Amino acid sequence: MIHLDNLSKHYGKLAAVDSLNLEIPAGEIFGFLGPNGAGKTTTIKVMMGILRATSGRVLLGGFDVELEPQKAKAITGYVPDRPFIYEKLTGGEFLKFVGALHHVAPATLEERIADLLEQFELFAWKEELVESYSHGMKQRLILCAALIHEPRILIVDEPMVGIDPKGARQLKDLFLSLAKSGVTLFLSTHSVGVAEEICHRVGIIHKGKLIASGTMAELRRLARVDEGNLESAFLQLTGDNVEL
Numbered sequence: 001m002i003h004l005d006n007l008s009k010h011y012g013k014l015a016a017v018d019s020l021n022l023e024i025p026a027g028e029i030f031g032f033l034g035p036n037g038a039g040k041t042t043t044i045k046v047m048m049g050i051l052r053a054t055s056g057r058v059l060l061g062g063f064d065v066e067l068e069p070q071k072a073k074a075i076t077g078y079v080p081d082r083p084f085i086y087e088k089l090t091g092g093e094f095l096k097f098v099g100a101l102h103h104v105a106p107a108t109l110e111e112r113i114a115d116l117l118e119q120f121e122l123f124a125w126k127e128e129l130v131e132s133y134s135h136g137m138k139q140r141l142i143l144c145a146a147l148i149h150e151p152r153i154l155i156v157d158e159p160m161v162g163i164d165p166k167g168a169r170q171l172k173d174l175f176l177s178l179a180k181s182g183v184t185l186f187l188s189t190h191s192v193g194v195a196e197e198i199c200h201r202v203g204i205i206h207k208g209k210l211i212a213s214g215t216m217a218e219l220r221r222l223a224r225v226d227e228g229n230l231e232s233a234f235l236q237l238t239g240d241n242v243e244l
Contacts, residue, residue, distance in 0.1 A: 001026045001153060001184040002047075007056035009039075009046050016042040018208040020056070024186065024201075026152070029179045031195035032188040034205035035238055040188040041081055043205070044157050047186070048078050060153055074102065077146035081157040081188075083138070087131035091122055091141055094130055095148055102149035109148070116144040119174075136163055143171070154178060155186045160194055172198050196230040206238045 002024040009017040017039045024030045034040050045051040047058050049065045049072070058065040063072035086094055092113060099109040117123040120140040125133065133141065139161070146154060159175075160168050175185055175198055189195055195202050196216060203213040212222050216230055223233035 001028075001061055002030075002186060003059040004043075004047070005057045005059070007043070007046060007058060008054045009042055009051060010054040015208045017046065017205075020205070020208075020210050022203060022210070022213070024184055026184050027179050027182045028201065029175055029185040029187065029199045031199035031202040032186060032205065033190075033192065033195055033202055033234060038205045039208040040205060041157055044080075044155060044186075044188055047155060048076070049073070074149070075151055076153040076155060077149070077151035079142055079146045079154075079156040079159065081161070083142040085130050085138055085141065088129060090127050090129055091117065091133070092126040094141065095144055098145040099148045104149050112148055112150075113144075116147060120144055120170075136167055139163055140167065143174075151183070153184045153186070157188045159187055159189060160191055168194075192231040192234055202230065204234060204237055212237050 002022065004020050004022040007017060007020040008015060020043060022030075032040055032043070042051065046053050047060070047065065049069050053066070058072075060072040061075045063075070065072045086097070089097065095113045095116070096109060099112065104112065113126075114123065117126055120143065122137060122140055122144070125137065130138065130141065146156075159171060163171060172194065175187070179185055179200075187195070187199065201213065201215055202219060204211050204219070212219055214222065216233075219230065219233045219237070223236035225232045225236055
């Protein structure tokens, strides 16, 4: 469902992403871990067509992001690390705007908006301006927008930022439910605990290179960590002086 083929992004002599290869099937939750500045967000921006790859390609559901961007984005939901919302719209108006961009049929769109706002506990705020929402509420609204067109792929950059413990639990349950329904999830996160709890596989990027990828057990074996959690393997593979 997600295929990265020898993907690279250079800024002059700096390789922000260096020959990245990944294959993520339908229904998998793939965690993307790395120290600050490792290339996680750059990778996602290239995947979404926001940045152009220096070389290589990205296929989303079989569609080349560079050659068929509209088809690739039509099946993909995206939650950036720093989302932008039109704060002078109400929550309902914002979702209607995003749904129209994705060509969701009007009758279907109204139902989707109601269902998502109810699911994310925002229905009572549907007619309120987004500028009155708390940070956590805005995060939940962005997730509603990413799911409005029922995407087959969901790409999320730092999903737990600004989310309280209850919201985090609900979000993890949502991700697991989406995966069971066949949605492919690509989660870039600083939270080793989140990755360990819900991800089927994890990739670790360091200085632009994918240095390890696999299940938790495979990563522990690769790091030669007999016991302990994913954090121990992460620190062993990247060096214990990195900042998460």
